[in-house]
Amino acid sequence: MRDSSRSVSFWQQAVDLLSDICGSTHVLTDTDILYTYGQDETLGLHFGFDILVKPGNAEEVSSIVKICNELRIPITPRGGGSGVTGGALPIKGGVVVSLERLNRIIHIDELSSYVIAESGVVTAALCERVEQQGLYFPVQPSSKAYSFIGGNVAENAGSIHSCRYGTTAQYVLNLEVVLPTGAIIWTGANVPKNATGLNLTQLFVGSEGVLGIITKVVYRLIRRPAHEVTLLAGFTTIEDACKAVLAIRQSGFTPAAVEMVGPEALRITAAYLSGPLPLVKQGIEAHLLVGLQEDTENALLHAMETVGGVLEKYAAEPILVGTTTLEKERLWKLRFSIGAALSSGGRTYRDIDISIPLSLLYPYLAKVEEITARYQLAVAYFGHALDGNLHTMVMLDQDLDTEAGANAAQAVNSIYAYAIANGGAISGEHGIGMLQKEFMKNQFSADHLALAKSIKHVLDPNDILNPGKIF
């Protein structure tokens, strides 16, 4: 959708004004280039827009926002484009602001354990850089090779390690943000303990670009754990796998990762990869992958004994242990290929990113199986089992206007309803974006949503910034 309600000369004027700010090489209108920036990783969706701008610093972002606000041009901020709920899709056209040139790591304070970096730094680049100093940023989403840290903050990204280390939110100390007015603020301070005024930092974390454009991030870091192993366990039933997850919780020990692969995800991914894979065989319906990260060999041995003992009680086969990089990669291979496998062959899945209280792990999956069976839909689930945050992928290979499409929508609704009724959240780590916003009214009361909207309105009265998202 390009905005045809405005004249060619209006857009030419906008291009000129933006070129004055960033230099004309960083203001683009070429159709091919804009096509790439009109999509992210959401269901193959694409939106047309009018101007792509690549500012070089926060001051340029500020000037862009002021111009767009004055001319009432919608702005969609964009990081690495790895989102799966449409947070970076320019659904109202207008200007896309790509943060790709804000890619400097500014300062690492090793003793105080924080890093200051611009929001367009690639997640993996930041992780590698801090690891050179023995530090560790533990929330590394699977998109880390190309996602930007600003996008991670804007979506409050999770990772396979969130069960132990938490999500992005727990690491954000301070943010530099350009407000919809063009004002540039720092939200907090560079310290882990802070009780100074309203927590604007956490208001911007997870705000999906609707309240401001993040230009710098101050992340708290931890020491890099020295030792790491992977365990892989196979189970006869998903119920046994769930029992093992709950038993890990009850052991009192929290591994660095507890990832589940459900029956359909296992079958599809094994077929997609072909060739022999560990614990892929008749009678194995589910996998658990457990990551252990400890500071000492003794602690690692203790962790292996504790978790291994729990897994053995429920597993169908001996537990596999990966200690070398190659061994670990072999064990994780199937888990990390699920995304590619599910999207192969032109299939489309709706990723239900629900987060539920852990005690409901098996009841939730049983409910999902029941609902999808009722509507004759394929469902593949996998993910962050100890967080109660499973990616529940419902296959949508039907035209939504058909009866089958209506059934799929009804099934998705029923799954969300179960989670909400039981204290869960409709998004654990992917955000609301444009894809899940219809369910916000189920999650929250009218008074809650009115308050959230009024906060959006007070920051962005002209609804310039990432319009059509969350609300």
Added chain:
Amino acid sequence: MRDSSRSVSFWQQAVDLLSDICGSTHVLTDTDILYTYGQDETLGLHFGFDILVKPGNAEEVSSIVKICNELRIPITPRGGGSGVTGGALPIKGGVVVSLERLNRIIHIDELSSYVIAESGVVTAALCERVEQQGLYFPVQPSSKAYSFIGGNVAENAGSIHSCRYGTTAQYVLNLEVVLPTGAIIWTGANVPKNATGLNLTQLFVGSEGVLGIITKVVYRLIRRPAHEVTLLAGFTTIEDACKAVLAIRQSGFTPAAVEMVGPEALRITAAYLSGPLPLVKQGIEAHLLVGLQEDTENALLHAMETVGGVLEKYAAEPILVGTTTLEKERLWKLRFSIGAALSSGGRTYRDIDISIPLSLLYPYLAKVEEITARYQLAVAYFGHALDGNLHTMVMLDQDLDTEAGANAAQAVNSIYAYAIANGGAISGEHGIGMLQKEFMKNQFSADHLALAKSIKHVLDPNDILNPGKIF
């Protein structure tokens, strides 16, 4: 200050309306009772007000807020009254809403590891109750015997264990809040991973009662560590003690507590307690108390070796180890008597609750010594060393109108300025309240403060709720 601009009949009408909501036994105007509720633990301050109300549930709180909003009566919400920055002081008179009757622990989900409780539950009662189920709430402020969990949330309280476990904010999953309009909302969901809409939960955490009245809290819990010891080390200089703290950080191991006692705090408290105390002797200028909490004996031994080894390098005497409850109490006794010692003999201290990046621990203390020496002021510091959050107590035994008083104010200003210029925060855990609000303009830009105020205004356009705090 009672509000004399309004007539006796106005207040009688208010009492009648509030009695209709809560029952007349819970609406109080007796002078003696009101006197108690007109103070907290802030510098001996006291404020008069007009009506004390003790609602029994969120619906009653909602009705009270609606009435007060209609009649434009200021409301000060009150927990256990343990605050030290005046957050619960009714500085504009009007109505104090005490949450003391909202004292029920509603639900504990052991497997999912969360508790739902009303905001008037005493911190220690909550901790004890969850420990009966093998769970643990690690952020236990020193006021836990009488502080309320709602107050802990409203101030984002810390504890001696925050260096390992974080502050209250990191444990709040969801809140029930009564807004200034009277609307009752839930802010989040009962799950640790949540990327669903704006983070209203963390907006209310640390908001010091200016945005809403918290009526229920959902806390995430962890497993209770099975083993615990205390180490006490004495140092010849504060610089050695600081070096030991930084070396602990560099060891990569994070103890459950690293508390410092500086020279003046040590001298005053030793004199206050009298009798023999561990490592109180000629040539010992500073203490570090290290708490270790681990799941296994092996892990505890490793922690003792690691941290003990670091401490020995800098300590003046052999490290003392407390393993039994009695031994631990003996080691902690001096640290936990500092507050009482400093406030004995009619002395008043201004608690500067600054949080600084850890690498500046010693430079900060050297600066504090330099500034207070210049103005000939007594200063005693102690507290959460590994967090960079030391309570820096500047003695204010002068009339503030004298030259000495002006000097004290100037010294306090200079200490804040140093922290702010170096990425620190003016409050690590006590909040802003009425006491620190004059420094907000130093911490934050005008644009930041304008945004924070506009959020306050959109929630509370009549400035009814805890007026005169933070802003």
